[in-house]
Amino acid sequence: MIRIEHLCKSYTNKEVLHLDSLTIPEHQSFGLVGNNGAGKTTLFRLVLDLIKADSGTITSFEIDVAKQEDWKQYTGSYLDENFLIPFLTPDEYFLFVGKAYNLSAEEVKTRVNEYKEFFNGEDLGETKYIRDYSLGNKRKIGIIAALLIQPKVLILDEPFANLDPSSQLSLRHILQQIQSARTTTMLISSHDLVHITNVCDRIVLIESGLPIKDLPQNDTMLRELEMYFAPRL
Amino acid sequence: MITYKDFIAHQWKSFTRQPGAGNAIIAVALRFVLLLLGGVYAVGMGWAIAYGLKQSQPQISPLSAVNNFFVFYLFVDLVLRFIFQNIPSGIITQYRLLNIPKKIITGYLLIKSLFSVPTFIGIMLWGSFAIFSHENNLLWLVMIFTFLLINSFLMILLKSSFETGIKGILLALAIGGSFVAADYFGYFSLGKCVGTFINNILQQPFLLLIPFFILYVLMVFTSRAILASMYRETTARQSQSSSTQKTAISYYSFEWKQFWRNKRFRTQFLMMVIFFPFAGLQLFINPPNNIMGTIISLFFISMILFMPLSVWMQFIFSRESVFFDKLSTIPYSWTSYLLRMIVMSTIPSLILSFLLISVSLIFSKPQILPWILCFGVFHIGISSYIFLYRSTFNSSRFDNNSSPWMNYSGVSYAPWYIETGIVAFMFIIPVIGFLISHFISNLFAQIMFFSLGIVGIILFRQGITFVYQCFLKRRYTMMEGFRAAS
Numbered sequence: 001m002i003r004i005e006h007l008c009k010s011y012t013n014k015e016v017l018h019l020d021s022l023t024i025p026e027h028q029s030f031g032l033v034g035n036n037g038a039g040k041t042t043l044f045r046l047v048l049d050l051i052k053a054d055s056g057t058i059t060s061f062e063i064d065v066a067k068q069e070d071w072k073q074y075t076g077s078y079l080d081e082n083f084l085i086p087f088l089t090p091d092e093y094f095l096f097v098g099k100a101y102n103l104s105a106e107e108v109k110t111r112v113n114e115y116k117e118f119f120n121g122e123d124l125g126e127t128k129y130i131r132d133y134s135l136g137n138k139r140k141i142g143i144i145a146a147l148l149i150q151p152k153v154l155i156l157d158e159p160f161a162n163l164d165p166s167s168q169l170s171l172r173h174i175l176q177q178i179q180s181a182r183t184t185t186m187l188i189s190s191h192d193l194v195h196i197t198n199v200c201d202r203i204v205l206i207e208s209g210l211p212i213k214d215l216p217q218n219d220t221m222l223r224e225l226e227m228y229f230a231p232r233l
Numbered sequence: 234m235i236t237y238k239d240f241i242a243h244q245w246k247s248f249t250r251q252p253g254a255g256n257a258i259i260a261v262a263l264r265f266v267l268l269l270l271g272g273v274y275a276v277g278m279g280w281a282i283a284y285g286l287k288q289s290q291p292q293i294s295p296l297s298a299v300n301n302f303f304v305f306y307l308f309v310d311l312v313l314r315f316i317f318q319n320i321p322s323g324i325i326t327q328y329r330l331l332n333i334p335k336k337i338i339t340g341y342l343l344i345k346s347l348f349s350v351p352t353f354i355g356i357m358l359w360g361s362f363a364i365f366s367h368e369n370n371l372l373w374l375v376m377i378f379t380f381l382l383i384n385s386f387l388m389i390l391l392k393s394s395f396e397t398g399i400k401g402i403l404l405a406l407a408i409g410g411s412f413v414a415a416d417y418f419g420y421f422s423l424g425k426c427v428g429t430f431i432n433n434i435l436q437q438p439f440l441l442l443i444p445f446f447i448l449y450v451l452m453v454f455t456s457r458a459i460l461a462s463m464y465r466e467t468t469a470r471q472s473q474s475s476s477t478q479k480t481a482i483s484y485y486s487f488e489w490k491q492f493w494r495n496k497r498f499r500t501q502f503l504m505m506v507i508f509f510p511f512a513g514l515q516l517f518i519n520p521p522n523n524i525m526g527t528i529i530s531l532f533f534i535s536m537i538l539f540m541p542l543s544v545w546m547q548f549i550f551s552r553e554s555v556f557f558d559k560l561s562t563i564p565y566s567w568t569s570y571l572l573r574m575i576v577m578s579t580i581p582s583l584i585l586s587f588l589l590i591s592v593s594l595i596f597s598k599p600q601i602l603p604w605i606l607c608f609g610v611f612h613i614g615i616s617s618y619i620f621l622y623r624s625t626f627n628s629s630r631f632d633n634n635s636s637p638w639m640n641y642s643g644v645s646y647a648p649w650y651i652e653t654g655i656v657a658f659m660f661i662i663p664v665i666g667f668l669i670s671h672f673i674s675n676l677f678a679q680i681m682f683f684s685l686g687i688v689g690i691i692l693f694r695q696g697i698t699f700v701y702q703c704f705l706k707r708r709y710t711m712m713e714g715f716r717a718a719s
């Protein structure tokens with residue numbers, strides 16, 4: 001379970017995130033939706049202890065993420081390509097990630113092979129460095145690295161962005177499987193309303209750092225979101 | 234479990250796999266040669282100091298004589314570290330999402346920061362001094378090494394404080410200024426105080442625990458500063474991602490904004506403003522009357538004149554690479570643009586350095602001014618091409634919107650054989666100047682440097698065109714390399 005309380009974050013005196021209380025129960029697939037600059041990535045960065053909050057606390061399974069680091073052992077995440085190691089090959093990167101989570105090379109290989117379809121026939125290669133892959137393929141590498149540790153908490157920031165249609169559908173299928181397995185707490189942000197409503201049990205809409213709507217999964221979820229964003233067109 | 238060994242392996246891979254690095258073995262060999270060159274130079278300096286002190290002050294032990302001035306060496310070492318050395322960052326961001334404790338990352342960066350060129354040079358210099366002065370005192374060397382490590386940590390703390398505001402640096406300047414003032418007016422001599430302290434340690438070795446304790450305290454604070462820097466880096470990335478893209482076409486005002494809004498440039502600029510008067514003051518207090526003094530003075534004057542050049546030049550092409558894709562699709566006179574940039578960047582920085590140095594020099598040793606003038610013309614006419622050529626190897630982009638943390642990695646390195654050549658060139662200039670003036674005449678040496686500079690200035694357009702062609706060649710290679718790889 002992830003609990004956020006009285007969380008505030010400002011950049012150069014401008015408040016970009018203000019969450020009084022938000023609880024994400026265990027095994028819930030939680031979606032975050034909002035326009036650019038709404039505070040989605042900031043929230044994920046705070047949850048991952050990449051930036052310091054001005055005030056408030058975030059606990060992951062009762063562990064304060066800013067004070068302890070045990071939560072890293074069960075958290076898999078991917079935000080953007082800056083978090084990849086550009087001079088490694090994908091294989092080397094997966095092995096390194098596996099090592100950080102005490103996985104053997106064999107285990108890593110087996111688990112990566114499970115996602116072979118996601119790569120849509122693209123050869124991972126043993127000599128091509130991550131920096132030489134396209135943005136979409138870099139994202140796939142990052143997502144697979146987050147998944148291969150079989151995390152208890154999975155955090156993905158705009159996972160569908162830059163992916164080709166086949167990969168988008170493949171990823172959606174993977175995330176739906178995780179959702180139905182009910183073993184992972186997922187936090188996903190996306191601008192793609194169709195995909196996110198397909199893989200999330202609950203969606204919170206944020207605007208200028210404030211939560212506007214908290215929508216449970218039902219038949220009207222997508223419509224409500226479209227209604228909210230449509231007048232802006 | 235991730236260990237330091239993994240980080241070292243990554244460090245090695247990031248080095249050998251960098252784009253355009255060429256043959257890794259040659260690169261490593263040349264890096265070693267570069268270090269060796271610096272080391273040999275330092276050993277020579279150590280010998281020169283020992284020899285000079287024995288000749289000029291035979292009644293005093295060279296070790297005791299040096300102890301009284303050691304604090305000034307530490308000061309210069311700190312300033313040079315501040316200007317040239319970076320806060321250890323490495324590949325932090327990529328590790329932060331993984332199950333790697335922060336203390337392992339900070340510990341690695343802390344240890345990495347100790348293996349720096351200034352520390353190596355310091356060890357070679359003072360080790361050589363201790364050997365050649367026939368006072369091979371291990372305790373003294375341990376102490377000197379401790380002081381060098383203290384400086385290494387101090388540099389990180391100073392830079393970190395400068396990242397978060399100007400208060401830290403102002404405090405450091407106020408403390409430093411107070412010591413200088415107290416020394417000048419005869420109230421308190423920091424040099425003698427430190428000298429006495431070092432002498433006491435030599436007699437009472439347990440006192441060495443004091444610098445050890447200082448080192449430990451600084452290590453704790455430095456570790457915290459590095460940790461804080463991790464959060465700053467990610468914050469910078471975050472604010473960068475939400476900022477709007479700048480227009481592609483450069484105008485004068487835009488170019489100046491690009492420089493001025495970059496914290497690294499501002500830091501370097503401020504350090505130059507601080508360092509020049511100190512350098513001038515040093516020459517004012519201790520005018521060079523002997524051979525060794527002349528070499529050191531010439532060397533530092535040369536370095537001082539090089540500094541603004543290197544600072545400005547390294548940005549030119551990394552900055553242009555931001556616009557390269559767009560500018561290459563429209564009619565644009567790159568040659569005239571670069572010429573304008575060089576005039577804009579080189580001339581004001583040289584005038585600034587002349588002004589700041591001359592203010593103190595004019596009252597003490599006006600005869601050294603022709604040397605500064607000749608070196609200045611030489612740097613405009615010759616060195617500027619060399620630094621521009623080095624800058625064409627920049628493959629990373631200069632990001633005006635991000636903090637200096639980002640931009641430190643935004644200016645990539647040239648291959649080591651190029652770096653070696655440039656550093657060797659910087660080291661050789663004062664030596665050549667000294668040799669010619671010593672064996673032929675002062676006037677001849679000055680005329681030679683001046684003439685070379687003038688020839689370079691006359692052939693400015695050809696030089697710029699050559700550099701520009703090198704730049705284009707490397708850019709196209711990089712773009713085509715990406716296409717081939719993908």
